[in-house]
Amino acid sequence: MKRSFFLFLLFSLAISVVLFWAGCSKGPESNTFKIGVITSLTGSNAAFGQAHKNGYTIALQEINARGGLLGKKVELDYYDDQSRPDQAVQGVSKLVDQDHVPIVLGAYSSESTRAIVPVVTQKQVPLIIPTAVADNVMESNSPWIFRICAGSGSFAAATLDFLKNNGDPRKLAIVYENTNFGQANNKSMTAAAAAAGLDLVDTEAYQASSPDYKSLLQRVKGKNPEAIYFASYLLDASTLMRQSEQLNLNPKYYTSAGTGFAAAEFPTADKGAGKYAEYTFSVSQWLPSAKWKGSAEFDQKYFALAGSHPAYHAMEAYAVLIAAAAAIDIAKSDQPAAIRDAIKQLNLAETPFGPVKFDARGQNLHPVLVTQVQDGQYKVVWPLDAAESKPIVPAPEWSKRK
């Protein structure tokens, strides 16, 4: 008797909670404007997710300081994909079906982004992609997908252009993480290298987050490449460089598809590869020293917020939110289709990330820079008109470094 009464109470409590929730999310007179964000706040890509969050936070403060959107205060509705694609897909459902956001920004990794592209397309909500460089995230030709960063094809082209003009090595090896990000960069670089007539002596895929890559690096060493092109996230980038030193692997050029090799933490000793990062080249999409107006201010705000300087991942998060806000202002609507049409017309001549304008496929044509770690700092070394310092080539052999 007592027990069934208790169960009944529990049941009615559950019902009322559900009803209350449903009432909340459907409430028309909320005075905030919600924008959905999916990123990796936990899991192995948490460092990048945190950079994303800092970038979004800065953009959000700027937008709300200007009075928000459509007369409402803007609020970011975060969903943490835990660095896992299946969770990113869940995130779209939660943000769109439950929270009714009219636009989604994210995800962090190419793997997660690739997973959510069909879902946002099906739910007919615009997605602006900040950081996913794998070119296959744009392959669906969905009218709902926009990407602000340059892709893996541009990364390969910029790297080869740099190499051609700085010693022109002929023997190349590719080492990539066996995920969408790595595979896409491998594919792009393989094609670009063949077109440029380079001799691709070795291609190595690896399983992320292993403690030991020495055998892999030893294979690479056996093939004796002049240049290596890495596609790695931060944790593995650090391990790979440390163990390259342990095996005395000495290519003339350590190049990379950004990401781990371009993270703000990578040249630091406590969170990255420290001195083993020295002389590595990386493609980059933005640096605090970039010539675009507002770059230095973003750097200052970021430093005040996070206590460290931003890498391009944070800037790309900032840029997608700025672009989304501009589009919503143009659309003067909180309907996904109207916002999508406004993003298509968007033409921002001046943002701290450079001009933002999406082509017919939804791709923002963003230039790619090449940087080198020199004395623990990323320095732009290519193209020449943007270069801050001269590239140091070839990289000194490990035994000759101090």
Added chain:
Amino acid sequence: MLNWFYIPLQGILNGLLTGALYALIGMGMALIFGVMRIVNFAHGAFLMMGMYATYVVFQATGVSPYYQFPLAGVLLFFVGYATYMGLLRPIRGQVDFMVILLTMGLALILTDAAQLVFGADYHQINIPLLSKNIHIGPQISINAPWLVSFGIAMVLACALYWVVTQTMFGRAARAIAQNPYAAPLMGINVNRVQAIAFGIGSAAAGISGALLLPVFYLFPEVGNQFKLKSFVMVVLGGMGSIQGAAIAGLVLGVVESLTSLYWGNEWALAVDFVLFILVLSLKPSGIFGSQRA
């Protein structure tokens, strides 16, 4: 020059260095499995706790993990002991599935607790030893911290073996493993011995974590991959045989390293589990174990 000789030799050495850490992790798991027939899904989480404990002490005092690893061992011994007494003992005698769920739940709680306390961000430490490499001849090089870890892990593995085969506790533990019903009739305090065994097994995971910290990095979910590997070792080594698990650890390290060297790194993990399935289906008593009743 002699590349056909040096390259595989370096591969085998690398494999042994990693394998020694695997061995220690696997021995802890095997001890627990052998004495209690418990599959401890929290083994990886215990390793992660050992890493965090070592990390915290290192940040506070700057003492190298190679000197302070016993602390992680002592801490995890008590964690293991308490886990047995508080959580596992009350459900002894129930279906095995309960134990699996319980240790899985414990692993989730520990992982999420680490995430709450330390954040999801990863950490690494820097000690001067990391940049020391020992060169043998022109071709072979060994990173000093891996060698030190190897040495410590091997000494501890031998000590654990000695404890299990030569001491009164070890005899009692093996008696329970052989026949959990006859052992108490012979005057063995089963609960106490099992609690100590669980503690020692957990301590092995904690110490492995401490030794792994300098050469790896640390995040709340770091234990998962090692937990999976320790299952493979327990099966390869023959379901609860400690020396079997130790040898299996070394073998696994070398197999992974050579697979990675000759086929590519993406196959290394696959080979682990192919071995696992083959042994389970073809020779369930394990490669190095003899079938126990």
